[in-house]
Amino acid sequence: MRKFLIINRLGIGDVVLTTPLAQIIKENIPECKIGFLVANKSVDILKNHPYIDDVFAYKNKHEKKALIEQIKAKEYNEAIIVDGRLSSTILAWKSNCKLLNKGFCISINKKHIFERKNLAVKAIEDFATYAKTLLNIDYDKNKLIPKIGNCDKGKDKIIFAWINEIKKQTKKIVLIVPRTAADIKNWNTTELGKLNLYLNVQDIKPIYIGSPNDKDYINNIAGEKINIAGKFALRDIPEIGKYADFALSMCTGPLHILSTVNKLPIIALYGPSDPVRWAPQNAIVVQSTLPCVPCLNWSKCSKPIGQRCMDEIKFERVQNIIAQYKLLE
Template identity: 25%
Template sequence: MKSYQSLQSKPTKILVIAMRYLGDVLLTTPLLHSLRQAYPDAQLDVLVFRNTASMLEGNPDINHIITTPNRPKFLDYRQLFGQLFRQYDLAVATQSGDRPFFYTLLAAPMRVAVVPPKNTTGWWKRFFVQRWTEFDDDNTHTVLQHLKLLDLINIPKCFSLVPPQIDKVPELVNRFPFLADNTGYAVLHPHPQWTYKQWTVAGWIEVGLYLKKLGLKLVLSGGPAQEEIDYVTNIQRQLPEDTINLAGQVSLAQLAYIIAQAKLYIGPDTGITHLAAATGIPVIALYGPTNPVKWAPWPAGYNKDINPFDKIGSRQLNNISLIQGKGDCVPCHLEGCDKHRQSRSQCLDTLSPERVEEAIRLALGK
């Protein structure tokens, strides 16, 4: 990474490109907030995939959200060309891929970007941007990777995540009366996008029953995909009758509000776990093949420019209790034991409910 002084003139229009999954988009919000604090009068726009824009709902740092399909067609490219072509003073690419790189070339004369390391495909991109930092997929947390871009333009760093926000709270409370009663509840999010990040159904049921014994109502969350709804419904059927199933019923911003009122959240390596971490409530995160250095939930109130978690080992830090599955290969950085996204991970299949229950007791002060 190069070191630079501040920009010679303050940009009036800034584009940040964040074209990955839901959790990745949320992890760019410290970068966005830092830019907003440094340039309070600038127009700050964000380019994301259409299916991730909801993670930025109500974000006060953003002026406009520009969306594009994951697999754009010719007409999509033509529309995006008109939206971007020389419309900005500064373009910031948070990924090293080809599309974010070309969009920065299209959008602005001043370009700051993450680029591939030397001796890898795409190393040449650094010659077409004014300021760059190399992508580190192993030893730098994603939040800190994004914030390195601020060093290139000499901007102070803000470390807090900004979850999506809603302004119609009374309507949500009327829809879900459990939000208004005095019974505390825990949110369980059992279904990640990929099988290799899943814990066991039996584990979720045992932990749910344990939380019920502690006097907490159970709330299950899940996305709108039918497979996910079916998975969560299967778990619900094996839990107490008053268990609430929100799978496919609420937006991300509504879910963020619901999680923020909970006593506890438990989830796997998925975007909703990052979302829960951003609300500040106690979070228990179940990790297996994934490298926690790079992808652990970012703890609320953690303002250090060093990785919050190590690669190996479980740890409690601020509101995050990270439980790592055991095994000599953990974390393997692979997509399950069979090395594809729909395979199982033995380190998660053998993670005992007792370890999660111990973390529950500590999180709740029991």
């Protein structure tokens, strides 16, 4: 039996956009198995996944040996190195996998040397291209649909009951992902507060999604809201999204998780990152118009706070998008 180990230890969004590769392989190679090796933070989103048999967590370099033994025990025999890292290549080789491709990228003081070359402009097409180049599988790139694992058994009923209670507090279900790990990619909280107050006038209390560390950040945004930071798992987000009228998100992992919800309108705010590559196919993109955008650098910015790309996006632009697409009707 062919057992494919797909390795992508990059961000949550990258992993979500790699899931179509697993589907393509699973649907075209009979009786194969698919294993996914991801960073520890991405493990949960692949649990209960219809196209993934095993999920392996890379926690730290000190636990590599145990991880290699786990992969060997499952007898994975072919590896696809999606993240392009030399360390991932070596890990797969030590796990007795045939290397279908190799990565050579190494990081030194946050600088990348011998970086992986993109196979396509859009990330979702880029990662899926390995099915064609390595396995000679044809597919329709226009039908690449990312998918995360299903929520735990019974959680759908819990969310359904919770949503019915929430509907007593708000006229519409509006989801907001207000924060990323990189501050430079976050929308100005003053403008976000204006959006919140605007929704409040429409008898809407938006639901804010985030990690436990985002709770205070969300509470400090002006206006009435429902703060569920840390209260639900990442795999619960699509189930919640099924009941939403629309969502708004920064460029972050939960944006791509929300994009797996069929027909959910999503407003995606972009500053330093490139929406051409990263924006979900179903997203309504609002991008800064500064000439330096996208700079692809979210570790630092020479512009003072208040004059950066995400500061340049004003509430009125988002308000116009809401009106244009009739998202509150």
